Amino acid sequence: MIDSGLNLPHEDMGLKGDTISGTNDSGTGNWFDHGGPHGTHVAGTIAALNNGIGVRNVIGTNPSMHIIKVFGVIHLI
Known part of the structure; x- marks a missing residue:
């Protein structure tokens, strides 16, 4: 996934x-x-777990992921 990083302990x-x-x-x-x-x-x-909290993933398994962080901190006004 190429995005703004991941809140790993989510x-x-x-x-x-x-x-x-x-x-x-x-x-x-x-x-x-x-x-x-x-x-x-x-x-x-x-890749979200199907744990009854929040969302679940679209593929139904716990996949391997490689995160590439290309966006820094987003500052909203």
Whole structure:
């Protein structure tokens, strides 16, 4: 997933070190420090747990993911 990073401890994610990895783009910070909610939302659409909280993923399994953070912190007025 290429986006704003991931809120790794989010209750819907449930991704473990063996199923998730990431790459930091220059100047955006760590891929596991989200720059806003969009990256976590997209990751949830792809890989959220079916745990009765929030959303569930579209493929029905807990997939491996590689996060590439290209957007930094989003400042909203």
